[in-house]
Amino acid sequence: MGSQARIGIIGAGGWLGKAFSQSIVEAGIADAEALTLSYRSAKPDVLPSATWTKDNQLLVERSDVVIVSVRPEDFPAVRVSAQGKLVISVMAGVTLEHLARHLQTDRIVRSLPNGAAEVRSSYTPWVASEAAGEEDCRIAQAIFESCGTSDRLATEADIDYFTGLTGSGPAFPALLAAAMMNHAVARGINRDVARRGVNALLVGAGRLAELRADCPNDLVETFMAYRGTTAAAMDAMRAAGIDDAVGRGLDAAFRKSIAMGHADAEAPQPTASA
Numbered sequence: 107m108g109s110q111a112r113i114g115i116i117g118a119g120g121w122l123g124k125a126f127s128q129s130i131v132e133a134g135i136a137d138a139e140a141l142t143l144s145y146r147s148a149k150p151d152v153l154p155s156a157t158w159t160k161d162n163q164l165l166v167e168r169s170d171v172v173i174v175s176v177r178p179e180d181f182p183a184v185r186v187s188a189q190g191k192l193v194i195s196v197m198a199g200v201t202l203e204h205l206a207r208h209l210q211t212d213r214i215v216r217s218l219p220n221g222a223a224e225v226r227s228s229y230t231p232w233v234a235s236e237a238a239g240e241e242d243c244r245i246a247q248a249i250f251e252s253c254g255t256s257d258r259l260a261t262e263a264d265i266d267y268f269t270g271l272t273g274s275g276p277a278f279p280a281l282l283a284a285a286m287m288n289h290a291v292a293r294g295i296n297r298d299v300a301r302r303g304v305n306a307l308l309v310g311a312g313r314l315a316e317l318r319a320d321c322p323n324d325l326v327e328t329f330m331a332y333r334g335t336t337a338a339a340m341d342a343m344r345a346a347g348i349d350d351a352v353g354r355g356l357d358a359a360f361r362k363s364i365a366m367g368h369a370d371a372e373a374p375q376p377t378a379s380a
């Protein structure tokens with residue numbers, strides 16, 4: 107398909123939809139003119155030379171590749187037939203089987219990017235249905251790598267696990283940073299100073315991880331080896347159960363993703379129409 111790929115994004119006005127549409131154009135996978143983008147409420151003020159529409163069936167007809175980027179609870183209302191088309195889903199918890207049944211195509215890639223797609227730094231694991239061919243997988247991977255890095259995983263259960271690990275993942279350093287900021291403010295530190303300091307350390311820690319490419323355990327051991335303030339803090343955090351808390355969080359996300367898939371399976375069959 108190369109630079110002539112015709113790509114449609116259902117839900118292109120949202121966080122991930124906007125990130126994908128822009129990164130696809132930036133990476134030269136498709137020109138803006140070859141994109142058909144759908145929205146539900148307000149027409150977004152980006153990529154004016156793309157075709158914007160509220161008609162998802164029209165979008166499918168104008169596209170070779172259809173990316174579905176609505177929230178899972180809005181998916182049942184997306185009533186289109188994508189017969190013969192490659193569909194790429196970024197939705198949490200929606201299974202390959204449900205996607206195939208609802209959209210009437212067996213060429214499916216199920217993926218789970220993360221919010222860092224906005225800054226072209228997502229990590230996007232994905233799986234493909236049996237009927238998705240080599241070229242389908244190649245274009246899907248090119249799309250994911252236009253906004254970060256990606257890996258093809260072995261099973262759908264792996265996708266359900268990675269939904270928490272890396273899909274929800276950017277929220278977890280944010281949770282730690284919020285706890286640190288709340289602690290500093292409670293200690294009487296000026297809120298703006300605390301915010302600048304904590305945001306700067308998040309960015310710095312990310313860049314350090316990128317530069318060193320160490321296993322996180324190695325980085326922790328490097329800090330522990332000082333046997334100083336950092337080790338004192340980490341020992342106290344571990345004694346308070348940080349490893350257990352993180353494990354419980356990841357298990358909860360995995361269970362939620364599986365439960366969303368089961369809810370789909372029990373949902374009534376849609377009637378396909380524009």
Ligand SMILES: NC(=O)C1=CN([C@@H]2O[C@H](COP(=O)(O)OP(=O)(O)OC[C@H]3O[C@@H](n4cnc5c(N)ncnc54)[C@H](OP(=O)(O)O)[C@@H]3O)[C@@H](O)[C@H]2O)C=CC1
Nearest residue numbers: 117119120121122145146147176177178197198219220221
């Ligand atoms: N954000 C994240 O970090 C991640 C999100 N995901 C998954 O990606 C998907 C999208 O998430 P995100 O971008 O954050 O969500 P958003 O709510 O930001 O975007 C969803 C968009 O879909 C639009 N929409 C809903 N129904 C339709 C429809 N029938 N036709 C056209 N557009 C429609 C919404 O419009 P309106 O303005 O009317 O609401 C909204 O703009 C979700 O399924 C989520 O599970 C996966 C990994 C990470």
Ligand SMILES: O=C(O)[C@@H]1CCC=N1
Nearest residue numbers: 198220269273274275
């Ligand atoms: O929280 C969610 O359900 C979505 C999927 C992963 C990140 N956001």
